[in-house]
Amino acid sequence: MRRNLSKLIALLAILLFTLCVAPIASAQPCFSAAERERAEKTARVYREPDPNYNPVLGYNTSKGPRKGSPPVGQDGVALPVTCVAMRNESPGSGTTPKFYCTVPGNVDDNGEPVRYKVKPHFKGQSPDKRNGEVYGEFLSSRFSKAMGFFADDEWVADVTCNDCEKSLTKNFQGAPFSPFQPAAGIELSLAKGIDTNCDHKESGPIAGSLQKLLANGASRAEIDAFKLWLAFIDHGDTKTDNQRFSCLDSEKDGNNRICKPGEAVFYVSDMGSTFGYSTASEKKARLESWRKKDPIKVSGGTCESTAKSIGDAKVTEAGRQLLARNLQRLLDAEDKDGTITKVFAASRNAERDQPPREWTAEFIRKARTIIDARCGN
Secondary structure (H helix, E strand, O other): OOOHHHHHHHHHHHHHHHHHHHHHHHHOEEHHHHHHHHHHOOOEEEOOOOOOEEEEEEEEOOOOOOOOOOOOOOOOOOOOOOOOEEEOOOOOOOOOOOOOEEEEEEEOOOOOOEEEEEEEOOOOOOOOOOHHHOOOOHHHHHHHHHHHOOEEEEEEEEEOOOOHHHHHHOOOOOOOOOOOOEEEEEOOOOOOOOOOOOOOOOOOOHHHHHHHHHHOOHHHHHHHHHHHHHHHHOOOOOOHHHHHEOOOEEEEHHHEEEEOOOOOOEEEOOOOOOOOOOOHHHHOOOOHHHHHOOEEEEEEEEEEEEEOOOOEEEEOOOHHHHHHHHHHHHHHHHHHHHHHHHHHHHOHHOOOOOOOHHHHHHHHHHHHHHOOOOOOO
16 A cells, blocks of 8 residues: 555656646747748858958957867867767757767856767778768868858867767767777857757758748859859758758747847758768768869859759859959968968868878869859859
């Protein structure tokens, strides 16, 4: 009798806890369907580059690094990170293994632990097996931000996490899990994704999203520059899940969340298949592959982007000029202090591929195909 009474009390306690917690969970402010629709019509793909952004360090030098980010040296190379597992219950639909962790004591402005998304070398740590997505993500993020496009924040660091096997999204392939991951990718999302009623569906297709933005008054030059940039970095895995609508600054409005005017953005949220696309992770971000592709095709005064899945590939002269101006700024920075080469060095891709200066030479060659082109429209 006493045992049954104890069980009943325990069940009632669980029920009471559930009833108390459920309203709190369901009451979290979410973007509405109307807010998502507004983002799909008004999101930006570009803003004028921050003159104080240093792509080697990965932050605005007048403001300092993002709160919670891994520390980096003056050469841009991230320092070693030791963390503990912190599961993500909504990790997304990516096909390659990742794990999530936090550094004890590393908290955001709300006092919450900062959770890193870590891309390990899931096929092995030898140079021929390392995960090329790590390097493509880093390079695309740093250069995109320098060019005025939006991207998640990325670092490459030696990561040690003794219990992170329990936060893996998928099992390793052909290699055992190792707590130590040299030159692993670390990611912090750009901002809160704009989904509907917190359904975690913040993604959008490239062609359809860009066309809708154009139809609702977006700058054709900025859209065209974005299309050219996707060809430049060789964004190869263009499925819908890899592009995202996010809000740089939002506020609560009762039970809803509102994205402040001008703060919705559309960007590539998974840049792992760049700088030399391949379906095999270990063959991504290889200079041999990146060299084979030119970002722009010019014929009879008409210019087209060679990017995948962008719909209308035609590029206006205004779009070409916009990208060309920002590319020239990077080339000038390379001449001044070797900025481009330093970014390639900070990626640590040379540990499994060609030296930074060889990558820089190809970067400059590609940039010149856009800078020297003329589009008769």
